[in-house]
Amino acid sequence: MAIIIYPLAKGSVHRDYRRLGFLLSGMRRDAATSIDKAIVFIDNFNRLIGARHYLLNVAIGLGLSPDEAASLIRAYHDVHTRPNDRKRLFNDFAKEDSRCRIILATVSRGMGMDFRNVKRVVQYGPIASGNLADLIQRFGEAAQDAETQSTAYFFPPYWYLDLLGLTKAEAGEAPSRNVTSKAKPAQRNYPKIVGAEDSGTESSISTLSSTVASIASGEIALPRVDPTLGQFGIINPKTWSEAEENYREKLQSEQPDIYGFVNASCFRKYMLQFLQQPEDDNLEGAKTVPTTKCCNACHNELGRLPRLPPKPPTDRAPKKGSVQWFALQEIDAFCDKQAEIIFASLNCRVKVPGGVLMPYKRQWKVANAFTAEATEHNISQLVEDVLQHIDLEERDRVGPALCEASPAMLRESRLNHQKHLADKRNEREAR
Structure with missing residues (x-):
C-alpha cells in the first residue's frame, strides 16, 4: 500500500470538495465501472452529504444520468443508514463488477467490511478521534488481499504540515526567494531533493558546496510543500497567522501522533514505529516496498494529483426586484x-x-x-x-x-x- 498525504490548501478546508474529483478521473459514460473502487471517510455527516453532491455533479457532467451517478456514488452513516440498507449496500459494493464504485462513510469501526478489491482509501479532512491507530485502521480497509496494489490518501488541513509555513521567529531568519541575505536559514528538516544524490566525484562535491552556499545566502530557496501540486512541491512558505499557530499548538499537544505522522520523513516508517513493528518490516508483511511505491515523503512524484479545477461560483439569491x-x-x-x-x-x-x-x-x-x-x-x-x-x-x-x-x-x-x-x-x- 502506498501512503499519500496531500494538504488541503487554505480556503478549501471546509465545504470545498474539488480535491475528491480525482476519484472519477478517466471515467467514461460507457465504462463507469472501470474506475477504481474507493472508500472515502469524512467525519461529519453534513460534509459527507456535501461531498457526495459534488461528486454526483461531476459524474453527471461526465455524461452519466442522475440515476447512474447515484448508483455509482453511495453514502453510509452508522445512524442514518438502516441495517437492511447497509447490508444491501455492502453486498453490492463487494461484487467485482458492481456499479457502486465509491462509498462515502463517517465511520469504519463496526462496519463489518471485508472488501477484497478496494484500491483507494481516503481520509478527507481531520480524523475526529485524533487517533493515529484509527487512521491506520481505516487505511487497512484497502487491499485486504495481499495481491491488490492500493493507495491510502490523507487530506489534512494545510496547517498540519511544518513545511507549509513559518513561525514569526523563523520568518525573521529565513530568506525569501531571489533576495540576497546573510541571515542563516531556520533549522528545519527539509525533504531530500530528488536527483541530487552525491556521486562521490570531486565535481559533485564542488557543486554541492556551491549549492549549500547559495542556499545560505538566500540566492536559492529551499523546497517547500505546494498544496496544489502535492507533497514536496516548491513554493515560498507563508508566516503562520495567530489563529493558525493556535491550531498547530493544539494539534501538537492533543494529537502528537497525527502531527508526527504527517511531518515524518517517511510515513510508512513512522506508522511501523507507532505499531511497534521492526523498521525493516512493512505493512504488506514480508514484501520489500521500493521507495517509488512507499509514500510521497520518500518519492515526491508518487500519487501526485492534478491541479484543482476552478472554484465554482457561490450560489447567490436572485437580486431583489429582478x-x-x-x-x-x-x-x-x-x-x-x-x-x-x-x-x-x-x-x-x-x-x-x-x-x-x-x-x-x-x-x-x-x-x-x-x-x-x-x-x-x-x-x-x-x-x-x-x-x-x-x-x-x-x-x-x-x-x-x-x-x-x-x-x-x-x-x-x-x-x-x-x-x-x-x-x-x-x-x-x-x-
Whole structure:
C-alpha cells in the first residue's frame, strides 16, 4: 500500500470538495465501472452529504444520468443508514463488477467490511478521534488481499504540515526567494531533493558546496510543500497567522501522533514505529516496498494529483426586484403549498415550510433559470435541467409538478417585474 498525504490548501478546508474529483478521473459514460473502487471517510455527516453532491455533479457532467451517478456514488452513516440498507449496500459494493464504485462513510469501526478489491482509501479532512491507530485502521480497509496494489490518501488541513509555513521567529531568519541575505536559514528538516544524490566525484562535491552556499545566502530557496501540486512541491512558505499557530499548538499537544505522522520523513516508517513493528518490516508483511511505491515523503512524484479545477461560483439569491427574484417568490409559495398538501396527508398539524421539501439554495438555482432567454415553451425544460443536479428523492417529490407550473410562474414573474419597474418610474416622476 502506498501512503499519500496531500494538504488541503487554505480556503478549501471546509465545504470545498474539488480535491475528491480525482476519484472519477478517466471515467467514461460507457465504462463507469472501470474506475477504481474507493472508500472515502469524512467525519461529519453534513460534509459527507456535501461531498457526495459534488461528486454526483461531476459524474453527471461526465455524461452519466442522475440515476447512474447515484448508483455509482453511495453514502453510509452508522445512524442514518438502516441495517437492511447497509447490508444491501455492502453486498453490492463487494461484487467485482458492481456499479457502486465509491462509498462515502463517517465511520469504519463496526462496519463489518471485508472488501477484497478496494484500491483507494481516503481520509478527507481531520480524523475526529485524533487517533493515529484509527487512521491506520481505516487505511487497512484497502487491499485486504495481499495481491491488490492500493493507495491510502490523507487530506489534512494545510496547517498540519511544518513545511507549509513559518513561525514569526523563523520568518525573521529565513530568506525569501531571489533576495540576497546573510541571515542563516531556520533549522528545519527539509525533504531530500530528488536527483541530487552525491556521486562521490570531486565535481559533485564542488557543486554541492556551491549549492549549500547559495542556499545560505538566500540566492536559492529551499523546497517547500505546494498544496496544489502535492507533497514536496516548491513554493515560498507563508508566516503562520495567530489563529493558525493556535491550531498547530493544539494539534501538537492533543494529537502528537497525527502531527508526527504527517511531518515524518517517511510515513510508512513512522506508522511501523507507532505499531511497534521492526523498521525493516512493512505493512504488506514480508514484501520489500521500493521507495517509488512507499509514500510521497520518500518519492515526491508518487500519487501526485492534478491541479484543482476552478472554484465554482457561490450560489447567490436572485437580486431583489429582478424577474428571478419574483420567480423565487412563486417557487417559494409553490413549495409551501406542496408541503402543506403532503404533510396534511400524514395528519401533521404543524405548518411545515416549503424549505423542507426543497432547501432555499436549491430554490435559488431554479429561480435563476428564469432568464430573459426563457419562454413559456422552454421554461419547463430549463427547470428540469436544473433539477437534474439535485437530490433524487427531492426531485421526485416536487420536480414534475414544478416543471408543469413553471410557464405560469414565468408569466406571473414578468408581470410583477413590469409592475415593479412602473412603480419605480412613478416614484421618480413624483419627486
